[in-house]
Amino acid sequence: xxxxxxxxxxxxxxxxxxxxxxxxxxxxxxxxxxxxxxxxxxxxxxxxxxxxxxxxxxxxxxxxxxxxxxxxxxxxxxxxxxxxxxxxxxxxxxxxxxxxxxxxxxxxxxxxxxxxxxxxxxxxxxxxxxxxxxxxxxxxxxxxxxxxxxxxxxxxxxxxxxxxxxxxxxxxxxxxxxxxxxxxxxxxxxxxxxxxxxxxxxxxxxxxxxxxxxxxxxxxxxxxxxxxxxxxxxxxxxxxxxxxxxxxxxxxxxxxxxxxxxxxxxxxxxxxxxxxxxxxxxxxxxxxxxxxxxxxxxxxxxxxxxxxxxxxxxxxxxxxxxxxxxxxxxxxxxxxxxxxxxxxxxxxxxxxxxxxxxxxxxxxxxxxxxxxxxxxxxxxxxxxxxxxxxxxxxxxxxxxxxxxxxxxxxxxxxxxxxxxxxxxxxxxxxxxxxxxxxxxxxxxxxxxxxxxxxxxxxxxxxxxxxxxxxxxxxxxxxxxxxxxxxxxxxxxxxxxxxxxxxxxxxxxxxxxxxxx
Ligand code: NAD
Numbered sequence: 001x002x003x004x005x006x007x008x009x010x011x012x013x014x015x016x017x018x019x020x021x022x023x024x025x026x027x028x029x030x031x032x033x034x035x036x037x038x039x040x041x042x043x044x045x046x047x048x049x050x051x052x053x054x055x056x057x058x059x060x061x062x063x064x065x066x067x068x069x070x071x072x073x074x075x076x077x078x079x080x081x082x083x084x085x086x087x088x089x090x091x092x093x094x095x096x097x098x099x100x101x102x103x104x105x106x107x108x109x110x111x112x113x114x115x116x117x118x119x120x121x122x123x124x125x126x127x128x129x130x131x132x133x134x135x136x137x138x139x140x141x142x143x144x145x146x147x148x149x150x151x152x153x154x155x156x157x158x159x160x161x162x163x164x165x166x167x168x169x170x171x172x173x174x175x176x177x178x179x180x181x182x183x184x185x186x187x188x189x190x191x192x193x194x195x196x197x198x199x200x201x202x203x204x205x206x207x208x209x210x211x212x213x214x215x216x217x218x219x220x221x222x223x224x225x226x227x228x229x230x231x232x233x234x235x236x237x238x239x240x241x242x243x244x245x246x247x248x249x250x251x252x253x254x255x256x257x258x259x260x261x262x263x264x265x266x267x268x269x270x271x272x273x274x275x276x277x278x279x280x281x282x283x284x285x286x287x288x289x290x291x292x293x294x295x296x297x298x299x300x301x302x303x304x305x306x307x308x309x310x311x312x313x314x315x316x317x318x319x320x321x322x323x324x325x326x327x328x329x330x331x332x333x334x335x336x337x338x339x340x341x342x343x344x345x346x347x348x349x350x351x352x353x354x355x356x357x358x359x360x361x362x363x364x365x366x367x368x369x370x371x372x373x374x375x376x377x378x379x380x381x382x383x384x385x386x387x388x389x390x391x392x393x394x395x396x397x398x399x400x401x402x403x404x405x406x407x408x409x410x411x412x413x414x415x416x417x418x419x420x421x422x423x424x425x426x427x428x429x430x431x432x433x434x435x436x437x438x439x440x441x442x443x444x445x446x447x448x449x450x451x452x453x454x455x456x457x458x459x460x461x462x463x464x465x466x467x468x469x470x471x472x473x474x475x476x477x478x479x480x481x482x483x484x485x486x487x488x489x490x491x492x493x494x495x496x497x498x499x500x501x502x503x504x505x506x507x508x509x510x511x512x513x514x515x516x
Contacts, residue, residue, distance in 0.1 A: 044358075048361060050363075060077065061093065061232050063093055063095060063099055064238075064251075065103045067238075074095075074096040080092060080147055083374060085405055089229065094252070100220070100251055110247045111188075111190055115216040122174045124171075126167050126170060126174060126214060128241040130164045141160045142363065146362070147227050147230065148226075149372065150325050151364075152367070154325060160202070165489045177214075177514070181507065182511060186514040187515045188514065190218075191267045192218070193267040196208060196231075196273050196274070198224035198225075201227040207273075211509045211510055213247065226373055268292065270292070272293075272295050274296075274297065282295070293502070294500070294502025297330070297455075297500040298499060299330045299332070299334075299453045299454075303318055304338075305337070306463075308463060311342065315346065315350050315353050317333075317483060319350070322411075322431060330455055334432070335433075336436070340438065340439050359400055361403070373407070381432060392421075393415065394415045398410070414434045441469065444470070445474060453496075454476050457476040457478075458483075
């Protein structure tokens with residue numbers, strides 16, 4: 001686990017040593033793995049990525065409007081901190097209504113020229129952006145880890161390759177829109193207002209900006225207030241690629257800026273990714289307007305393990321499903337539904353595997369679980385976990401020393417969870433897994449669908465027919481079988497029910513930005 005000693009933030013209050021007799025006190029993994037538990041032969045040496053690779057971080061940032069970095073009309077500045085150390089990284093502007101208005105005007109002015117370009121010309125810019133992202137991927141990966149707290153292994157191997165892939169993919173569509181199935185000459189909408197969350201800052205930016213530009217729209221994007229740095233660095237890439245001024249504008253700030261942007265009368269399209277609560281308020285504010293809206297909201301996915309599943313593989317999928325990106329994943333497999341007959345076997349294997357997870361420095365290439373993104377998110381995870389215990393579920397975390405500064409939460413599993421428990425119903429958005437059991441496939445479907453959300457689900461079984469039977473009954477936008485958290489730009493992503501509407505990714509993702 002994490003190296004620093006004298007932890008003042010500790011794993012949750014329950015005993016750090018596994019309470020259940022089925023789990024050995026010293027997990028039966030090879031000692032040579034050496035992950036900090038007693039009996040180890042050796043530990044991995046620290047393998048830190050250099051923070052200098054992130055390039056220069058300015059002490060303060062304005063907005064990126066009309067191709068230039070500009071001062072805000074207001075005086076208010078916000079700070080972004082490194083969640084692993086609590087050190088302030090930079091100040092950035094709290095966007096005012098005037099700032100938003102300037103950005104929307106710049107995007108409106110740029111729209112006719114951009115929309116009139118042949119698709120093959122727009123594609124060249126997108127390809128150029130994709131290639132620059134690849135060239136600067138180490139810099140962007142390190143910057144993302146520093147600003148967000150996620151492990152460098154993930155930013156380097158997951159986020160950045162997917163960011164580039166989205167730009168490459170939609171570059172390929174730009175000159176083929178008339179063959180995309182939306183009529184012979186699909187038209188762009190105009191200015192797209194795009195508001196994104198903090199859990200995959202650059203990836204969510206790519207999901208929004210790449211299809212919007214490919215289809216001939218111009219954009220004003222607002223990054224989340226805890227993770228603005230990679231969006232601001234992306235603005236430099238936009239300039240490096242020679243994109244016409246005003247086609248991409250970045251305005252920073254908190255929810256007030258987001259609300260001003262989505263409410264602006266001159267935007268034709270609103271694309272929002274974030275919480276269901278804010279999504280609902282945006283939908284209300286847009287009712288009666290002619291703006292096109294897509295919402296990518298929260299989730300409470302079921303990861304369903306049948307008794308015929310390859311257990312070791314399923315355990316890897318469970319771990320990836322809930323501990324990837326500290327569980328800050330809208331489609332996280334936060335509810336494990338395990339068939340009763342293999343419950344003990346799965347839980348024993350899961351706990352052994354959890355004991356090998358390294359929690360700590362996001363810039364260490366050996367880290368599996370990084371820092372929680374903000375103090376506010378940590379407080380929410382703690383609160384819901386405490387409620388889980390108070391409601392009677394049994395809480396377990398591996399022995400785990402957490403760094404003394406920064407925001408940390410040990411990987412946690414709750415057993416004995418009932419469907420009525422709040423940890424089974426509400427999105428924790430952290431490394432917290434709730435375990436429920438089932439006996440029959442029909443019961444698994446019923447429990448999996450018993451949620452206000454419907455973003456994703458996972459099925460683990462060797463029977464192909466069962467996969468198809470389950471998948472056709474699960475009310476979830478994405479259903480993975482014998483894998484989890486796999487993303488691809490060619491594949492549409494989106495939700496049912498309170499997880500939102502509209503699809504991002506794939507051919508479907510074009511529709512959100514076309515007048516069809
Ligand atoms: P959030 O809703 O608090 O914030 C998201 C963004 O909206 C931020 O940029 C924020 O500044 C802005 N915002 C806040 N209030 C606003 C308002 N009134 N009007 C306009 N914009 C406003 O959510 P969060 O805490 O940043 O992100 C976590 C949530 O996002 C989780 O619920 C998660 O499931 C969801 N999420 C969903 C997806 C998906 O694709 N479905 C992807 C990532 C995250």
